[in-house]
Amino acid sequence: MSTRTAVVTGASSGIGAATARQLAAAGYRVVLTARRKDLIEALAAELPEATAHALDVTDRAAVDAFAATLDSCHLLVNNAGGALGTDPVATADPADWRTMYEVNVLGTLHMTQALLPALKQSGDGTVVLLSSTAGLATYEGGGGYVAAKHGTHVMAETLRLELCGQPVRVIEIAPGMVKTEGFALTRFRGDQEKADAVYTGVAEPLTAEDVAETITWAVTRPSHVNVDLLVLRPRAQASNYKVHREL
Numbered sequence: 001m002s003t004r005t006a007v008v009t010g011a012s013s014g015i016g017a018a019t020a021r022q023l024a025a026a027g028y029r030v031v032l033t034a035r036r037k038d039l040i041e042a043l044a045a046e047l048p049e050a051t052a053h054a055l056d057v058t059d060r061a062a063v064d065a066f067a068a069t070l071d072s073c074h075l076l077v078n079n080a081g082g083a084l085g086t087d088p089v090a091t092a093d094p095a096d097w098r099t100m101y102e103v104n105v106l107g108t109l110h111m112t113q114a115l116l117p118a119l120k121q122s123g124d125g126t127v128v129l130l131s132s133t134a135g136l137a138t139y140e141g142g143g144g145y146v147a148a149k150h151g152t153h154v155m156a157e158t159l160r161l162e163l164c165g166q167p168v169r170v171i172e173i174a175p176g177m178v179k180t181e182g183f184a185l186t187r188f189r190g191d192q193e194k195a196d197a198v199y200t201g202v203a204e205p206l207t208a209e210d211v212a213e214t215i216t217w218a219v220t221r222p223s224h225v226n227v228d229l230l231v232l233r234p235r236a237q238a239s240n241y242k243v244h245r246e247l
Helices: 014-025 037-046 060-067 094-121 143-162 182-186 190-197 208-219
Strands: 005-008 029-034 052-054 075-078 124-129 168-175 229-232
Touching: 005 014, 014 029, 014 037, 014 075, 014 208, 029 037, 037 052, 060 094, 075 094, 075 208, 094 124, 094 143, 094 168, 124 143, 124 208, 143 168, 168 208, 182 190, 208 229
Parallel strands: 005 029, 005 075, 029 052, 075 124, 124 168, 168 229
Antiparallel strands: none
């Protein structure tokens, strides 16, 4: 495994950082990418053979330049993404929708297109797309994020069809409620009280480590085993809008 290279996007915090740590522990040589250069450099210093590259996945020229620096790539974890706002469709800001689409969908497309030749050349490549349960079912106030994650979901399905017969697996991981340090805070534009309220009364939401462990398990299955779609939620969450809270 030490000869296998894994690229993780959005690796500066949360699920991305946790995934980088677990892949390194599993023996991968990890390449960390994110916009926050200081954070990924600090993380790379903790991990064996890891390297860090500041990268905005929505910048296609930068993505292509990054891809050209890699000698090989066996695993791509498309983790970069996020949500903005909870406005209804009638009053939502189109700029928020555009930002979410560019990161969650086009950013994933840029990285996948740029690294697919290397993944094929490896003879045993894997592409992971981090979607969400929002990509499988709708909920009020989530229109923009739901639309973006539906895009991620159908990209995974389509790519798997198109790569059938080639040595590249396509894995989709769709988490439900995950409590990380930044997701809800970004969605509520820095309002800590609203961000905290998302998890109020939920005894054990998923953690970044839970999702990272799931990703690592999926990508370390034997090469002939493809985990098409894996949905994970905390026990307290039965659906996007059905959550048990102990208040």
